[in-house]
Amino acid sequence: MKQQIQYGNTTINFDLEFAERKTLGIKVHPDKSVNVLAPQESTIEKIKEKVKKKASWIIKQQDLFLSFHPLTPARKYVNGETHLYLGKQYRLKLHETSNPSIKLAGGYIHVATKNLDDKEAIQRLLKSWYKEKAEQHFNKLFEELKSISKGFYDHKPSLTYRWMQKRWGSCDKNGKIHLNLELIKAPKKCIEYVIVHELCHLKYLNHSTAFYDLLDKVYPDWRETKDRLERLMV
Numbered sequence: 001m002k003q004q005i006q007y008g009n010t011t012i013n014f015d016l017e018f019a020e021r022k023t024l025g026i027k028v029h030p031d032k033s034v035n036v037l038a039p040q041e042s043t044i045e046k047i048k049e050k051v052k053k054k055a056s057w058i059i060k061q062q063d064l065f066l067s068f069h070p071l072t073p074a075r076k077y078v079n080g081e082t083h084l085y086l087g088k089q090y091r092l093k094l095h096e097t098s099n100p101s102i103k104l105a106g107g108y109i110h111v112a113t114k115n116l117d118d119k120e121a122i123q124r125l126l127k128s129w130y131k132e133k134a135e136q137h138f139n140k141l142f143e144e145l146k147s148i149s150k151g152f153y154d155h156k157p158s159l160t161y162r163w164m165q166k167r168w169g170s171c172d173k174n175g176k177i178h179l180n181l182e183l184i185k186a187p188k189k190c191i192e193y194v195i196v197h198e199l200c201h202l203k204y205l206n207h208s209t210a211f212y213d214l215l216d217k218v219y220p221d222w223r224e225t226k227d228r229l230e231r232l233m234v
Contacts, residue, residue: 003036005048007055014051018042024050028061031166064207066197066226068168068180077122083109085133087187087232094122102129127163127181134161134184137191142177145195148218153202168229169194171201190229193222 001016014026014034024047025037038047051058075081081092085104093108094116102125103110109129113122142159149157157175164170164180171177177198183191196219204211215222 003044003048005052005055007052007059010055010059012051012055012058016044016047026051026054026058028058028065030065030067030170032062032065032067034058034062061207064212066168066194068164068166068182075123077119077126083126084185084232085109085130086137086184087190100125102126130184131161131181134179134181137184137188138179138195141188141192142195145192145199148196149199149202152214153199157199157202169198171198171205173205175202186229186232189225190232193219193225193229197222 002013003016004011004013006012012034014036016036016038018040019037021037021039023039024042027035027037029035036047036051075083077092077094079092079094082089083092084090090104090107090109093110095110095112096114096116097112098114099112100114100121101112103112109126111122111125113125115121138159138161146157153175155175157177159177159179161179161181163182164178167178167180168183169177169179177195179191179194179198183194197215200211200214200218203214219225
């Protein structure tokens with residue numbers, strides 16, 4: 001059941017479910033959605049009153065999640081269009097050729113393709129190029145940073161990457177760090193921050209005070225870097 005409350009100038013939308021329980025439960029997800037689980041006998045008015053009391057906490061949790069929200073307009077893959085790579089903007093320069101390739105030179109991403117009108121083929125070429133670059137830079141940074149976890153994690157962490165819709169990265173209970181390939185468009189400093197953030201989840205698989213105390217200790221300027229990532233990539 002879709003519900004909402006107003007907290008100052010902020011509207012908090014939440015999905016409401018009823019269950020056999022005695023207390024109200026609130027969960028904030030990485031995509032910033034909110035679920036509320038309420039006792040069967042609760043009234044909507046009482047539920048909204050309790051959610052409003054937790055509004056400040058809900059907003060804080062939403063702000064702290066390391067989420068990926070692509071707000072840039074959909075790419076058209078035409079000459080002159082700007083695309084990011086390692087935090088810098090490059091213009092697209094398309095060339096018609098029988099041998100598809102991509103090269104970075106002179107402030108341009110040069111895309112050689114068989115058909116300039118085949119935008120899907122250009123997109124596939126670019127995604128393949130980004131993935132190749134991501135493998136190179138992500139692995140290097142991970143090797144440099146993974147020793148951070150030695151003081152609080154007994155096993156050897158590993159790295160994987162894929163295109164993600166809602167997260168910059170994640171960490172699972174098996175010690176595997178997952179990075180969003182979209183990160184290759186961000187500055188190296190921001191990629192570094194996401195890796196460290198996920199390494200800290202090897203000790204705390206949550207966003208508790210203890211997690212942020214650890215993050216403060218191993219990466220003191222994480223707030224500024226997180227802000228930079230979010231400003232650049234929207």
